[in-house]
Amino acid sequence: MTLDRFRIQRGAFQTFERALLDFRKFCPAVRTASDAILNAGGDCVKEKPRKRRRRRRIFPRLLFLGLIGLLLFSGVRFVLYRQVLSPPLARLWVQVEDCFSSGAPPVIDTTQFAERTFLISGLDSNEVLAQNHTDIPVVPASLSKLFTAVYSLELLSPEEDLWVDEDALRMLKQGGSNAGLLPGTYTTEELIYGMLVPSGNDAAYALAAAAGRRLAQKEMSSPEAVAVYVEWMNMRLTEDGCEGTVITDPSGDAPQDRTTAADLLFVTKRVLADPLLAKVVQTGARTVRLPNEEKITWYNTNLFVRDDERYYHPRVRGVKTGSLEGACHLILCFERKEDDYLLFLLNEPSPADRMMFAQEMLDAVGK
Numbered sequence: 001m002t003l004d005r006f007r008i009q010r011g012a013f014q015t016f017e018r019a020l021l022d023f024r025k026f027c028p029a030v031r032t033a034s035d036a037i038l039n040a041g042g043d044c045v046k047e048k049p050r051k052r053r054r055r056r057r058i059f060p061r062l063l064f065l066g067l068i069g070l071l072l073f074s075g076v077r078f079v080l081y082r083q084v085l086s087p088p089l090a091r092l093w094v095q096v097e098d099c100f101s102s103g104a105p106p107v108i109d110t111t112q113f114a115e116r117t118f119l120i121s122g123l124d125s126n127e128v129l130a131q132n133h134t135d136i137p138v139v140p141a142s143l144s145k146l147f148t149a150v151y152s153l154e155l156l157s158p159e160e161d162l163w164v165d166e167d168a169l170r171m172l173k174q175g176g177s178n179a180g181l182l183p184g185t186y187t188t189e190e191l192i193y194g195m196l197v198p199s200g201n202d203a204a205y206a207l208a209a210a211a212g213r214r215l216a217q218k219e220m221s222s223p224e225a226v227a228v229y230v231e232w233m234n235m236r237l238t239e240d241g242c243e244g245t246v247i248t249d250p251s252g253d254a255p256q257d258r259t260t261a262a263d264l265l266f267v268t269k270r271v272l273a274d275p276l277l278a279k280v281v282q283t284g285a286r287t288v289r290l291p292n293e294e295k296i297t298w299y300n301t302n303l304f305v306r307d308d309e310r311y312y313h314p315r316v317r318g319v320k321t322g323s324l325e326g327a328c329h330l331i332l333c334f335e336r337k338e339d340d341y342l343l344f345l346l347n348e349p350s351p352a353d354r355m356m357f358a359q360e361m362l363d364a365v366g367k
Contacts, residue, residue: 184291281318
């Protein structure tokens with residue numbers, strides 16, 4: 001079918017025409033194609049309807065428009081990519097890859113990366129391959145759940161049953177992520193899955209309340225028990241040398257909380273050293289049965305471990321995402337050859353920036 005056979009209604013064509021004209025200035029590669037479409041489309045609009053009505057061929061038209069849409073999407077993504085990822089970052093990837101391949105001590109210049117905060121480290125060693133602004137405190141957001149998971153397991157066993165009451169679930173703030181828990185009995189392991197996979201704040205409060213009651217050795221309201229646990233957890237953080245971390249909310253829904261890349265590196269290694277937590281953070285989806293016998297599936301907020309997502313990467317082993325008030329974080333553990341490495345991206349401006357930055361880092365150093 002040739003272009004002059006397309007019959008495009010005037011209103012729809014004018015909308016499509018404006019979109020192509022706007023896109024021409026970003027993608028010179030499609031100017032010729034867009035000129036052909038606009039010229040042919042204009043002829044179609046002006047063409048008088050034929051007396052004899054022919055059978056419409058829908059599939060070729062849809063296929064053609066789909067190809068044009070794919071071309072437009074690729075061009076827009078390229079423009080956004082060039083805006084988000086600067087040329088100095090490309091040079092960083094080359095330097096990091098050289099460190100991986102040569103085994104030489106890393107000598108990487110990160111002074112050109114403005115306020116971007118990131119760190120690349122070996123999992124089983126203290127070797128830091130690249131870092132920038134890692135001494136600046138950040139709002140941990142949902143990364144606080146890593147601390148909550150590690151220290152709650154010092155008080156609770158994974159198999160024991162814990163009662164979750166309505167007071168704990170009512171602590172969930174408006175707009176906060178949740179696992180959809182109902183009042184009832186859950187195991188510690190189930191609450192950890194609910195906290196780390198869908199990043200459920202309600203599961204974090206329920207787990208902290210149970211740990212707080214264990215510490216106090218008496219019954220108390222969930223908010224009181226959470227306060228007891230948070231105070232104890234901050235004391236444990238100080239004992240473990242995490243002096244740059246202050247947590248007031250076990251779920252991370254607190255803009256006043258602070259942590260550092262060094263403390264996040266410490267707790268991430270603790271998470272991956274624990275068999276249960278290491279399994280949880282690389283789980284793409286988990287189906288559980290609620291107390292009312294209803295089944296619910298939790299999906300991981302870390303798209304790199306979900307095989308149903310386009311960001312899925314077979315060498316990624318977790319770990320966690322976090323977002324609060326424009327600060328988007330991501331911690332990944334990835335495998336290269338026989339070694340495991342950690343990638344920390346902190347204070348990214350948006351989830352899209354966070355994912356694209358991580359994807360390109362994995363393409364460069366995760367081969």
